[in-house]
Amino acid sequence: MKKHMPEIVGNERLRRRLCEDIREGTLSHAYILEGPNGSGKHLIARQLAAALACEKRTDPLSPLPCGQCPACRKILGGLSPDVITFGREDKATIGVDTVRALRENAYSYPNDLDFKLYVIEDAHTLTTQAQNAFLLTLEEPPSFVRFLLLCENTQSILETIKSRAPILRTEPIPCETMASHLCRTDPQALAFRDSAPSQWQEILLAADGCIGRVKQLLDPKTRKPILARREDVRQFIHACIDHRERGTRLIALGTAQGNKRDDVCAFLLTLETALRDLMLLKKEENAPLLFFPDREEAIAISDRIGAAMLWRLYETCEEARVAIDIRNANIRLTYLDFLLKAGLLRT
Numbered sequence: 001m002k003k004h005m006p007e008i009v010g011n012e013r014l015r016r017r018l019c020e021d022i023r024e025g026t027l028s029h030a031y032i033l034e035g036p037n038g039s040g041k042h043l044i045a046r047q048l049a050a051a052l053a054c055e056k057r058t059d060p061l062s063p064l065p066c067g068q069c070p071a072c073r074k075i076l077g078g079l080s081p082d083v084i085t086f087g088r089e090d091k092a093t094i095g096v097d098t099v100r101a102l103r104e105n106a107y108s109y110p111n112d113l114d115f116k117l118y119v120i121e122d123a124h125t126l127t128t129q130a131q132n133a134f135l136l137t138l139e140e141p142p143s144f145v146r147f148l149l150l151c152e153n154t155q156s157i158l159e160t161i162k163s164r165a166p167i168l169r170t171e172p173i174p175c176e177t178m179a180s181h182l183c184r185t186d187p188q189a190l191a192f193r194d195s196a197p198s199q200w201q202e203i204l205l206a207a208d209g210c211i212g213r214v215k216q217l218l219d220p221k222t223r224k225p226i227l228a229r230r231e232d233v234r235q236f237i238h239a240c241i242d243h244r245e246r247g248t249r250l251i252a253l254g255t256a257q258g259n260k261r262d263d264v265c266a267f268l269l270t271l272e273t274a275l276r277d278l279m280l281l282k283k284e285e286n287a288p289l290l291f292f293p294d295r296e297e298a299i300a301i302s303d304r305i306g307a308a309m310l311w312r313l314y315e316t317c318e319e320a321r322v323a324i325d326i327r328n329a330n331i332r333l334t335y336l337d338f339l340l341k342a343g344l345l346r347t
């Protein structure tokens with residue numbers, strides 16, 4: 001038998017759980033679907049809606065959704081009026097007005113399905129007031145209503161909502177799986193792999209297991225700053241090994257990240273990922289790498305930095321990033337302090 005939710009790459013457990021729950025009639029009326037931008041949450045929402053409506057949902061030999069019946073075709077084509085998306089549009093948050101509109105809408109009967117699925121995008125941006133208003137609907141929803149809250153993280157979502165909507169998480173997809181899927185389905189990806197193989201490896205790693213993110217990085221405008229940051233991280237690590245004019249070079253690399261908090265934090269986070277690879281390689285030469293596309297290069301670097309030094313670098317780097325990101329610390333001073341604490345500058 002073909003697999004369930006065939007449009008979704010990876011995420012085996014998630015797909016199996018949802019489809020088994022549909023078959024057994026144990027699907028919850030509401031779920032929170034957590035995953036980073038580009039991890040396929042919208043795709044999962046559409047596949048779930050089709051699976052719920054599929055005319056073959058009771059046929060144990062058919063995958064869900066079958067993709068062929070009229071209900072599947074209508075939903076997968078984005079044409080069903082009973083799959084309804086609410087989002088923040090171009091605002092920073094989703095306010096109570098949007099939730100009130102949703103509640104009003106939820107009490108009218110479905111058009112042609114036996115359910116209505118409400119997909120709430122960017123649910124992590126719901127204000128507290130909006131969440132409390134939503135809770136009233138979630139506690140006593142009309143029997144035909146289902147909710148799927150899509151979010152990047154669940155930190156800002158109230159416990160009262162979480163207790164009524166189980167959290168499902170998208171799973172990161174291995175680089176090789178993303179590469180083979182994209183080269184099979186996206187001519188632009190295939191052309192890029194063939195014309196710039198080393199950049200292709202870099203964007204696969206930079207995408208953190210999200211296929212949608214690889215697609216974004218195929219656009220040169222998005223790709224350029226990311227690749228530049230990765231190159232800066234590589235230079236930082238090389239400067240740590242090669243002591244000549246180390247301080248001057250490391251200070252220049254920090255300055256090159258600019259004054260935006262997000263950019264500096266992204267640089268430090270990428271550096272942490274690279275350091276993590278180097279630490280893991282000390283223990284296991286076949287450890288899965290998240291930063292270095294070339295294992296031989298990474299092993300050679302790892303051999304040249306002591307374990308204690310790597311650990312100190314990692315800890316001080318993380319400390320600096322948290323100070324800049326959460327405590328609003330002065331960027332330049334915090335960066336210099338990081339270099340000092342890591343033993344990379346002479347006092």
Ligand SMILES: [Zn+2]
Nearest residue numbers: 054066069072
């Ligand atoms: Zn179907």
